[in-house]
Amino acid sequence: MPLKAVLFDMDGVIVDTEPLHKKAYFKTFDELEIEVSADLYSSFTGASTKKVCETLINQFNLKHSHEDIAAIKRSHFKDYFYNDEEFDLIPGVKTLIEHYYHNGIKLILASSATMTTINMVFEKFDLEKYFGGKISGADLKESKPHPEVFQIAAKLAQEPTENCMVIEDSTNGILAAKRAGIFCAAYKSLHSLNQSYDLADIVVSDYNELFLDKISGYFS
Template identity: 80%
Template sequence: MSLKAVLFDMDGVIVDTEPLHRKAYFATFNELEIAVSEDLYTSFTGASTKRVCETLIQKYGLNHTHEAIAVIKRSYFKDYFDNDEEFDLIPGVRELIQHYHENDIKLILASSATMTTINMVFEKFGLEDYFSGKISGAALKESKPHPEVFLLAAQMAEEPVENCMVIEDSTNGILAANRAKIFCAAYRSPHSKNQDYTLADIVVTDYEELELDKLSKYF
């Protein structure tokens, strides 16, 4: 087996949009004049916008539809996305993407984010030319930890799973890669809280550790 394709997760691997979502949600709570505790906000982790909005309507007896609240949240998110000074690529990831690209490794994005968010990230940071495909898990029937998104990404790369590697940062993503029988490199970032890396094949804290010469003992 040899490494021919790398399947990238996006959030927590290429960018960290969590702080932007957080700011957008709290600006929304402010506009709706509701006080949401840290505990309640934490319980929203990984939930869809629709589910969060439905919870707020129920809990606070709001007269809004979940669509209306989602529109408010999205407009704040876009504003922070375009203008937040601190929002940038995760350190070292651009260099890693370029390194794979120069060495003719096919790159596929396999993210749970919506295609709108994926395209916003790719446009803002000029990533389009490096990737040969993008898949949004939001458009699939099953989401991670179901392996579907990574199996589709391997198909898109036209490579057998043994010639692919997944880069993930979350318990669900690592489990999905494991179920797809694809070698998984887990990126442990300073922001990763309570994620389980047990099923990852390797765990790294710096993207230099995923350069091809360092991976040669696995592929």
């Protein structure tokens, strides 16, 4: 079956916002005058902001509500998002997006990020025109590794799953793609720590390897 649609994850695939979240959290910890160890911080990986804030309140006996702490963190994140000079698209991804777009491949974003963050990224890096749709996992009942986000993305592309490809960078995302019955390309970056790519159909560390002529053998 020919490739007709590519379903992109966002964080770790298009941008890497993790360093910004980390800076924003540590600035928040300073403001709250609490000392968060590296171990405690790493235990927050994959947890929602609400969960992190509730953990901090319990651990440090804080008088703030989780909404208050989340608001502080959000304002720092926004500041870094627009002003941090190191924050940029992942190398090669814009060229890959343009390559698919100009070859008539439908593009859908299927991310766990909130729609607010997705829109901020799309606006900052001028990506809106390339994508036929955007889905935020934050708006869905189930989250990755549940296949829901990719099932919806394929429907949005109006293509059968065998004509789609997912680009992911996380164990849960790859698992979600495979559970949805979709071919999955794993992007392995310097930032992808402790992730398993065993279930991916193809693993790349350079986006040039996902150009249509390089992957045509998988889709015919």
